[in-house]
Amino acid sequence: MSLVVPEIRRSWIARVNPLAKLVVALCVGVTLVLSIDVVSAGIVVAVVVLLLPFAGLSARQLAVRTSPILVSAVLAGIATALYGVDAGRVFASLGPVTITEGSLGLAVAILLRVLAVGVPAVLLFATTDPTDLADSLAQLAKLPARFVLGALAALRLVGLLLEDWEALGLARRARGVADRHGIRRFLVQAGTLLVFAVRRGGKLATAMEARGFGGATRRSWARRSVLRPRDVLFMLVGVGVVAAAVTTAVLLGSWRWVL
Structure with a gap:
């Protein structure tokens, strides 16, 4: 059974091979980690925004899935604006905290960088079924089948862990021992859940x-994972966008090596 809802699974990005999407996401992440600048990150963010309608995500689904990244990006930008390296004109000053032209520019670059790295990863996992990803990693990337299938089984059990956590909470509440001492309740319930997870893991193994x-012996696969022309085109376009973003940043003089 697929973990991706039918509306998303019918989208254009969802039909792209998971390995192709993973390659593009890694290319974007690794490249943008090398520099902190507005131009390269801004170009990637603009392209990702253009691709959002092709992901099949509704506005609510997109808001829920990207909210942690948006919050992290905003907090990182605010912290950088307040405590970043001072340069240029001073806009505000309060003791050791100053907001300058340089710190604001760095804050915007950090904000865009977090969005450019995080949002493509969200699109990757939101439009990819774990089984399809495991098939592509084992068959196309030639990763060890034992590792891939073990990770897939663990990922499939996340939903069961959430259900167990909820059932434990309801059971303890029915016994009248879950209304007070929140920290103690959390630790006891987490320990019980750990015991359940170890037992289930042993049975699954x-x-x-x-x-x-x-x-x-060499194993067989129920479903074949192949790279189609659209998958190759997706990877080429993704790598081309990253190359264009880096080239533009270098030509404009905004590229700043982190290392």
Whole structure:
């Protein structure tokens, strides 16, 4: 069963091979980590905004999935504006805290950088089913099947852990021991959940071994993962956008090496 809702799964980006999306996301992230500038990050953010309608996400889904990144970007920008390196004209000063032209420019660059790195990752995981990603990593990227399938099984169990946490809370509340001492309740419930997770993990490992997972023979796959021309085109366009962003930043003199 797919973890991606049908509306998103029918979108154009969702039909792209997960490996192609992962390559583009890694290319964007690694490249933008090398520099703190407004131009390169701004170009990537603009392109990502243009791609949002093709992801199949509603406004509410997009807001929920990107809210942590937006909050982090804003907080990072504010902290940089207040405590960043002072340069140029001073706009405000309050003791050791000063807001200058240089710190504001750096704050905008940090904000755009967080958005440019985080939002493509959100689109990757929001439009990709974990099983499809595992198939592409094992068949196309040639990663060890034991590692890929183990990670897939762990990811599939996240939903069960959330259900167990809710069931534990309801059970403790029914017994009248979950209304007070929030920290103690959290620690006891977390310990119980850990015991459940270890037991379920042991049973799952035994079941997977019984089905031949991790054997020495070459395994078969229920679904083939292939790179189609649109997947190659997606990777080329993604790499081209990153290259254009870096080239533009270098030509305009805004590229700043972090290392």
